[in-house]
Amino acid sequence: MHYRCAACGKETPVTTHAPTCTCGGLFDLVVDAPKWDEKLIDRSAWSLFRYRAFLGVDTPEAPDAPWRRITMGEGMTPVIPFDENLLFKMDYFMPTLSFKDRGAATLVAHMAAIGVKKCVQDSSGNAGNSVAAYCARAGIECEIYVPEGTSPKKITMIEAHGAKAVVVPGTRDHCADVCRARVKEEGVFYANHVFNPFFYEGTKTYVYEAFEQLGRMPKHVLVPVGNGTLFIGTVLALEHLQASGAIDEFPQIIAVQGENCAPLWEAVQKGSTEPAQIEVKPTLAEGIAIGQPMRGRELLDMIRRHDIRVVTAREDEILGCRHEIARRGIYCEHTTAANLAGYRKYVELYGPAPDTLVTMCGAGIKSDH
Numbered sequence: 001m002h003y004r005c006a007a008c009g010k011e012t013p014v015t016t017h018a019p020t021c022t023c024g025g026l027f028d029l030v031v032d033a034p035k036w037d038e039k040l041i042d043r044s045a046w047s048l049f050r051y052r053a054f055l056g057v058d059t060p061e062a063p064d065a066p067w068r069r070i071t072m073g074e075g076m077t078p079v080i081p082f083d084e085n086l087l088f089k090m091d092y093f094m095p096t097l098s099f100k101d102r103g104a105a106t107l108v109a110h111m112a113a114i115g116v117k118k119c120v121q122d123s124s125g126n127a128g129n130s131v132a133a134y135c136a137r138a139g140i141e142c143e144i145y146v147p148e149g150t151s152p153k154k155i156t157m158i159e160a161h162g163a164k165a166v167v168v169p170g171t172r173d174h175c176a177d178v179c180r181a182r183v184k185e186e187g188v189f190y191a192n193h194v195f196n197p198f199f200y201e202g203t204k205t206y207v208y209e210a211f212e213q214l215g216r217m218p219k220h221v222l223v224p225v226g227n228g229t230l231f232i233g234t235v236l237a238l239e240h241l242q243a244s245g246a247i248d249e250f251p252q253i254i255a256v257q258g259e260n261c262a263p264l265w266e267a268v269q270k271g272s273t274e275p276a277q278i279e280v281k282p283t284l285a286e287g288i289a290i291g292q293p294m295r296g297r298e299l300l301d302m303i304r305r306h307d308i309r310v311v312t313a314r315e316d317e318i319l320g321c322r323h324e325i326a327r328r329g330i331y332c333e334h335t336t337a338a339n340l341a342g343y344r345k346y347v348e349l350y351g352p353a354p355d356t357l358v359t360m361c362g363a364g365i366k367s368d369h
């Protein structure tokens, strides 16, 4: 396995501690995965590492492989019916209560494998919680930059894991800029879910798991998109399943953005290959409030390649959807309730969408405003 630069194509060994290619382009990870075969699932591993045969994991079979001491049983989340059309995958049933544990587990396992001692990361909260927890597990020092307005509980949790939380005034995008300036000036390792493709190795397991659990892929797969970490993992894993002959048809992917922050939705309306320049308005869906997704071109390319439909969740529906979901026993966060609002918008625009898999990606307990 090695990195390939998305901009210039240059190859770089994965042992590098640099955040990008020397040209500044983002790394993609080239993994020589075998074809999907259920026989290659390690059913003795009760975590997403049961799929490690298909993932970029360093020295996966070594008795002292870093993933073995870092794993906290992440993944293996149940799929439950919500109504006759919707299946919820309960991804907040995770060690730090969001789907980000999928990516943090594989990223931090890799960081431990290449000897990282200290890292920084920026996050709207959940990815920061997750990286902080897995770094604590791996004994890696960690600082998390969060934008002002981040749920206090997420900040408390980052600090509880022994990481330093740096609250940055201004938007989520500005917070990322401040953190990246630090990476550039000090050369500290950037444990970032957008830059480092080892994160996507973990989010791929969202699809592998659903496929193993259901014995099929649902017709529709709805994912929220801010920076697109779950989205990219979902597309990569579905492409792998299709190339392996395990699925005949690519499911209809539905990508949800908040109406107050929808650079990809706008780009699709305009037929543009770059995310639209937008002004980010305040939103309850803090997890997807990304005005400038770094991999925007890549996301739009995937959207075109697979006829993915992008819809926006109405701001005034998010609270109602959260309430509705909670009244059915499921206490998710606002960003996650936006998924149901996005689903309703999809049905309004395109008609009935039976057999839709929706992620319950973040826990409500973390996001009381």
Ligand SMILES: Cc1ncc(COP(=O)(O)O)c(C=O)c1O
Pocket: 098, 124, 125, 126, 127, 224, 225, 226, 227, 228, 229, 230, 231, 286, 287, 288, 290, 333, 335, 336, 361, 362, 363
């Ligand atoms: C609960 C929740 N849902 C969705 C997202 C969006 O993820 P991404 O920015 O990788 O698309 C996040 C990101 O923080 C999140 O915390």
Ligand SMILES: [Zn+2]
Pocket: 005, 006, 007, 008, 009, 010, 021, 022, 023, 024, 025
């Ligand atoms: Zn390059």
